[in-house]
Amino acid sequence: MLVEEIMNRDVITLSPTDTIEKALHILQLNRIRHIPIVEKNKDVIGIISDRDIRDASPSIFKNNTVAEELKNELHTIMSSPVVTVHPLDFVEEIARIFYDEEFACLPVVRKDNRLVGIVTEKDMLQTLIQLTGTNVPSSHIEVRVPHRPGILPEVTSIFGKRKVNIVSVLVYPYKDDPAYKILVFRIQTMNPLPIIQDLRDAGYDLMWPNNIPGPKQ
Known part of the structure; x- marks a missing residue:
């Protein structure tokens, strides 16, 4: 899966000369946690x-300094340089x-450092859910197998015989x-017992479930 498939393309940005007060307002209004800082050509220079x-906002006990501190520009607090990724990078690698x-x-x-999107922790967790199949009703099976070429198609053929x-x-x-x-494996059946028995009959070691006997066929 590529980064461009999961990234958010509608990115809110600010310039390095915008104020902390403006950033605070945007964060609260849009309920976001990060804002890239870009130049006019959308080159990313900070975040x-x-x-x-x-950390940069004044204490609530210093009301007389609130306006002054919030008017500081963002280049004074932004993180720079910024670690970035490319839309054609693999999600697993980032x-x-x-x-x-x-x-x-x-x-x-x-490649020209122009901002085209953003990926967050939440995006990564959602992708993990999709990759593991936990977002659909399914049954979970773990099998210990020898680490040798061809073992995966051997095991999956057992699922194929059951048309699972x-x-x-x-x-x-x-x-x-x-x-x-x-x-x-996550398989699309709520009754994995026949598959469990087939795997045991084929000599595979079931790690999960390891205490549920399958029905004899």
Whole structure:
């Protein structure tokens, strides 16, 4: 899945000379947490967050300085330079940036650094839900298999014989043992017991469910 498939294209931006007061108003009005800072040609030069605004805003106990501090320009508090991604980057790859850098959003730019969208933590979580198939009624099955070529089609053929639709497939390492992998299936049936029995009959080790016997056929 590509970034351009999940990014928000309708991005609210501000200029570096706009005030903290204006940014605060926009954040509250639109219920957003981040605003990219751009120049006239939409080149991204910075970004601010609701936390930046809170840190730069005066204390409620200093009413006499409220107007002055909120009139400071955004270039004085924005984060710069900005880590950005390209619309043709893979979502799975930018997830690593979110994790490693602990970012809450990433501006999306073309090669000329022109802003074309933004991706947030919420977008990433929604994508994870879609990729794992948890957004549709389904049953969850985990199978431990040898880590060798051709194992995935061997296992999926068992689902095919039952004419069961596979919603998603994920592959995980098995603990610290490189000889095995965990295949995680979500299948579109609310009665997985026949499939469970078929997998056991084929000699596969069920990790989940591992305590539900399938019906003998």
